[in-house]
Amino acid sequence: MEETYWYGLIGGVLIGAASVLALWATSKIPGISGIFAKALNPRDGDFKWRIAFLAGMILSAAILFLISDRADTYRIPEGRGWIAYAIAGLLVGFGTRCGGGCTSGHGVCGVGLGARDSIIATIVFMVAGMVTVYLFKMIGGAA
């Protein structure tokens, strides 16, 4: 098995452990889109732990980017400029709130809890992502 896949598996184990720890500590499904969305509202009583979680995500990533070339690998797919990222941000923000979760909330926690709605959401966003990449490749000539 390729080394990259092992790192994927190890990273996945860390993500799973983080999700279990956060769910255990807060009794809230720790989806990143939900944590971020609700952290936008400072009146929320859970504001502080949400900010702490997000700060941790940025802090550990910042350290690993500095000390690990593997973690620091960062390539922008061909044909994606800043306009593409602005549109992507709008769609991801709107879509995750409309659909009630993202890759972590539905994909890891929801599927891990055996929730039927999360399994369906995960299939839908994966297929939508694949179709988008395919169409982008057809139109722009690059993936």
Add this chain to the structure above:
Amino acid sequence: MRVILLSLLAGCLFGAGLTLSGMTDPQRVVDFLDITGDWDPTLMFVMGGALAVFFGSRLILRKNNPAFCNATEPVSKSLIIGAAIFGIGWGLGGICPGPGISNLGALRTEALIFVPTMAIGMVLARVFLGRDT
């Protein structure tokens, strides 16, 4: 205070997992979604590892903790439409909310565009759909 410190620790673990697994690299995510090209299965290993830990922990913890019990909700039209819109954005940029936020740790230009526009998208969902933000 305990909940805040545990959340900080969980966030650190999450960010470490995302970066070490290569999920903060948009090309790797797009290569996973590019099933007609040179397919990269790494994302499957990431989800597999995360699900194995989550599912295993759940089997132990659900006896004493209702948060780990099945919490499925009815499948609604907005769930399907929202997931599809999210998937289109994900395929466009190769970034979902977690990697977008962790990439702020290196002040990447795309993350600095993606995260604020994501916040705007969430506010729009609150205004038009009444979803909580």
